Amino acid sequence: MKGIYRFILVLSVFCASPAFADLDITVTGGVAGAQPIAIVPFSSNDGLQTDVASVIDADLSRSGMFRTLPRGDMLEKPDDPSRVDFRNWRSVNMNNVVVGKLNHAPGSDRVSSRFFLLDVITGQQLIAYDMPPVAPDQLRYVAHQIADLIFERLTGIPGVFNTKIAYVTSAGLGPTRSYQLIIADADGYNPRTIASSRETLMSPSWSPDRKKLAYVGYERGRSGIYIHDIASGQVKKILAEKGINGSPAWSPDGTKLAITLSFETNPDIYILDLQSGQRKRLTDHYGIDTEASFSPDGQSIVFTSDRGGQPQIYKMSVAGGEPQRITFQGRQNLDASFSPDGKSLTLVNLDEGRYRIALLDLANGNLRILSEGGLDESPSFAPNGAVIIYATQVRGGGAELATVTTDGRVRQRLHQPGEVREPSWSPLAK
Amino acid sequence: MFKQILVSSVVVASLALTACASSGKKNAPPPPPPVNNSGMAGYGASDSSVSGTGLGGGLADLANKKTVYFEYDSSDLSAEGQGVAAAWAKYLAANPSVRVRLEGNADERGTREYNVGLGEHRANAVQAALASGGVSASQISVVSYGEERPVAAGHDEAAYALNRRVDIVQQ
Numbered sequence: 001m002k003g004i005y006r007f008i009l010v011l012s013v014f015c016a017s018p019a020f021a022d023l024d025i026t027v028t029g030g031v032a033g034a035q036p037i038a039i040v041p042f043s044s045n046d047g048l049q050t051d052v053a054s055v056i057d058a059d060l061s062r063s064g065m066f067r068t069l070p071r072g073d074m075l076e077k078p079d080d081p082s083r084v085d086f087r088n089w090r091s092v093n094m095n096n097v098v099v100g101k102l103n104h105a106p107g108s109d110r111v112s113s114r115f116f117l118l119d120v121i122t123g124q125q126l127i128a129y130d131m132p133p134v135a136p137d138q139l140r141y142v143a144h145q146i147a148d149l150i151f152e153r154l155t156g157i158p159g160v161f162n163t164k165i166a167y168v169t170s171a172g173l174g175p176t177r178s179y180q181l182i183i184a185d186a187d188g189y190n191p192r193t194i195a196s197s198r199e200t201l202m203s204p205s206w207s208p209d210r211k212k213l214a215y216v217g218y219e220r221g222r223s224g225i226y227i228h229d230i231a232s233g234q235v236k237k238i239l240a241e242k243g244i245n246g247s248p249a250w251s252p253d254g255t256k257l258a259i260t261l262s263f264e265t266n267p268d269i270y271i272l273d274l275q276s277g278q279r280k281r282l283t284d285h286y287g288i289d290t291e292a293s294f295s296p297d298g299q300s301i302v303f304t305s306d307r308g309g310q311p312q313i314y315k316m317s318v319a320g321g322e323p324q325r326i327t328f329q330g331r332q333n334l335d336a337s338f339s340p341d342g343k344s345l346t347l348v349n350l351d352e353g354r355y356r357i358a359l360l361d362l363a364n365g366n367l368r369i370l371s372e373g374g375l376d377e378s379p380s381f382a383p384n385g386a387v388i389i390y391a392t393q394v395r396g397g398g399a400e401l402a403t404v405t406t407d408g409r410v411r412q413r414l415h416q417p418g419e420v421r422e423p424s425w426s427p428l429a430k
Numbered sequence: 431m432f433k434q435i436l437v438s439s440v441v442v443a444s445l446a447l448t449a450c451a452s453s454g455k456k457n458a459p460p461p462p463p464p465v466n467n468s469g470m471a472g473y474g475a476s477d478s479s480v481s482g483t484g485l486g487g488g489l490a491d492l493a494n495k496k497t498v499y500f501e502y503d504s505s506d507l508s509a510e511g512q513g514v515a516a517a518w519a520k521y522l523a524a525n526p527s528v529r530v531r532l533e534g535n536a537d538e539r540g541t542r543e544y545n546v547g548l549g550e551h552r553a554n555a556v557q558a559a560l561a562s563g564g565v566s567a568s569q570i571s572v573v574s575y576g577e578e579r580p581v582a583a584g585h586d587e588a589a590y591a592l593n594r595r596v597d598i599v600q601q
Contacts, residue, residue: 173583200578202542221531221573223546244550244574247543260543266554267547288547304544310503311544335541348541355539375585377541393585422542 023188023401023414027064035154037096038069038089043079046104048111048136055143056098059161059187060151064410069094081116081125089120096120098150104136111136117150126153140189158384161186164426165389166204166213167401171418181215183230186425188414194228195235204424205248213424214248214257225259239272249293249301249337258282258292258301269303271318282320293337294318302326302336302345313347313360327360329367335377336360339385344406346370346379346388357390359406370404380425391421492521498556500594503540505551507559515556518598519563526566529601532556534574537590542576549574549596556596571601 039057060066071077075088079101089097100115110133117127127149131142141162148159163186170179181195181204195201199218206213213228217237224240225248239245243262250257257272264281269292272279283289287307294301302315305323313336314323327333330351337346342362349358349369357371357379373392380389382403387410389403401414401423414420495518498511507515522528534549553572560570582589 170578173580177579200575202576202578218573218575221533221571223573243572244546246546260547262547262550267550288544288551290543290547291541304541306544311540332540334544350540375538397583397585 022191023184023416023420025062025188025412025414027062027410027412034065034067035096036067036069036094037098037150037154038074038092038094039098040074040077040079040100041071042100042102042113042115044102044104046102046111048102048104048139050136050139050143052100052102052113052139052143052146053098055140055187056147056150059144059147059159062187062412063151064405064412065151065155081118081128084118086118086120086123094120096126096150096154098146100146102139108133109135111139113139113142113146115146117153140185144185144187157386158428160382160384160387160425160428162429163383164210165401166206166424166426167391167420168201168204168422169416169418169420181213181228183213194230194233195226202422203247204422205250206424206426207250208252208254208427209430210427214250216246216248225257238274244290247290247292251294252296252298258294258303260290260292269301282316282318283323291335295338296340296342302338304334304336313345326362326365327367328365330358333358333360335379337379337381339381339406340383341385346381348377348379357388357404359388368408370406370408371402373402376402378422378424380423382425383428387425389423389425391423492517496598498552498596498598499591500552500596502537502590502594503548505548505555507555511556512559514598515559516563519560519565522560522569523564526569529569529571530560531599531601532570532572533579533597533599534572534576535579535593535595535597536577537593538577538580538585539590540577542578544576546574546576549576552594552596556598 037060039053041053057068061068069092073092076085078084078099080099084099097118097120098115100113102111102113104111112133113131115129116125119126129149134142144162147161151159164183165186166183168179168181170177172178179197179201180193181201182191182193184191197217202216204213204215211230215226217224217226222240223245224237225245226235226237228235241261241263244260244267246260248257248259255274257274259270259272260267261270266286267288267290268284269282269289270279271282285307287305289303289305292301292303300315300317302313304311305314308325311332311334312325313327313333315326316323330349332350334348344362345360347358347360348355354374355376356369356373357376359368359370371390375393376390378391387403387405389401391399392402393399399419399421401420403412495514498514532553534553536545536548553574557570557572580593582592
């Protein structure tokens with residue numbers, strides 16, 4: 001008997017992987033004309049733990065749009081524009097330099113930070129900013145905010161460094177399988193398990209105010225829609241009808257969820273009013289209708305339906321009416337969602353036996369394949385609309401997350417042991 | 431009781447071993463999709479399903495018929511699947527107090543929520559076959575797990591064929 005237990009233990013060590021670990025990010029592409037920038041270490045009047053400049057540095061270089069100067073190559077480390085000698089930065093071919101300082105006022109539990117973004121060629125200050133004081137353990141988020149400001153000033157695109165990603169991990173097969181729903185910072189730090197189950201967890205979806213996460217859970221062989229309140233940690237089961245309770249997607253105003261229910265006959269799209277609890281059936285077809293997503297104006301939805309024989313994307317008004325098919329390229333198109341500007345969709349396209357992430361231009365109908373895997377899925381736009389995160393299969397087993405810019409130029413892989421999937425990128429903090 | 435737990439643990443362990451083995455590259459040819467479920471511990475295998483005696487209606491026969499397999503992106507019952515459903519229909523119609531849960535599953539191709547829909551269509555197909563065999567609706571419940579509960583870990587047709595299934599779990 002003891003032998004059997006040892007056997008099981010060895011197996012579980014061999015097969016299972018820790019589901020709770022930092023995502024390790026690598027950039028696998030990059031922009032040829034990445035902008036050279038130096039992030040000088042911030043001075044501090046106190047031994048603060050967070051190296052703000054290195055967090056900014058990592059954010060910018062990971063974006064693929066910046067090439068940062070190693071600290072060892074810096075000829076000076078000023079903390080104020082008045083002490084910057086621009087010749088020292090021109091000589092190492094920098095376009096921009098960032099300097100700053102942290103101030104931990106005596107007797108205060110808050111740290112304030114001030115930073116400057118400087119143009120090395122003209123000597124101009126592009127940004128001079130005092131960040132609101134925060135507790136020392138929040139300095140990482142201040143660093144992400146600074147990186148956002150720098151990124152937007154130099155690229156014209158809002159930064160998404162101060163955002164979060166929700167995803168699902170699983171390990172094990174058969175009855176030993178377990179699932180975790182995790183929220184981490186966009187750079188993979190601070191992963192936090194918000195739900196853990198022996199039964200399936202899936203389809204996380206952020207509320208537009210970023211305060212809640214809707215997801216699908218199973219309990220004793222029945223599915224349900226759950227809403228997790230991020231601040232309080234409280235979970236509410238809001239629906240558990242007979243059959244499928246799936247695919248929650250928030251309306252842009254946060255008052256409704258589009259969901260898939262099958263209790264009346266088979267999978268159809270419903271709109272659930274979260275306040276009144278009333279729901280309205282939007283589709284009525286014997287095929288599979290699922291994976292609804294609201295347009296940014298809240299007036300229409302797109303969803304997956306196999307009513308034409310193969311799964312394709314259809315669009316319809318939230319007021320009802322006849323759905324219109326909008327995808328025609330490839331064998332199948334599934335799981336579409338709108339870009340923040342409403343002009344395009346990201347979706348999963350099946351063509352030549354490969355499921356890949358694609359971008360559909362709604363104005364001209366052009367479909368562009370963005371990913372390079374064979375079984376890529378669950379695409380989710382970053383709130384700036386410039387990057388898409390998705391799940392991809394790893395050669396030799398397992399799954400991990402990847403990102404690609406919508407122009408296809410910069411790619412990241414987010415590694416973690418075990419199976420990682422169903423990423424959902426949070427909105428910006430309000 | 432203790433013995434019972436140990437036995438199911440061994441099933442779990444051998445299942446895990448199968449999983450580990452099939453995730454690596456093996457030269458052995460992939461097995462054809464089994465008609466019966468012997469050797470494949472499906473979900474619910476530890477639920478003491480179909481282990482009692484005295485209920486009558488071909489119980490021993492059903493022990494080998496706990497899973498119905500499907501073709502890619504299809505919820506049509508094969509001749510074998512119809513045979514499995516017919517055997518269960520006979521047993522359930524003769525034993526109206528017995529209840530089953532039909533658990534629909536899909537292979538990993540396609541998106542997750544679409545596969546939940548597909549799994550349910552498959553479970554519904556089995557349910558319809560049971561109903562036409564005289565089984566009362568109150569004896570049957572249906573759940574779909576989509577691609578979330580594979581029994582085979584590989585990324586090839588042999589694994590996919592095992593994962594496209596409806597498990598018939600006696601309650």
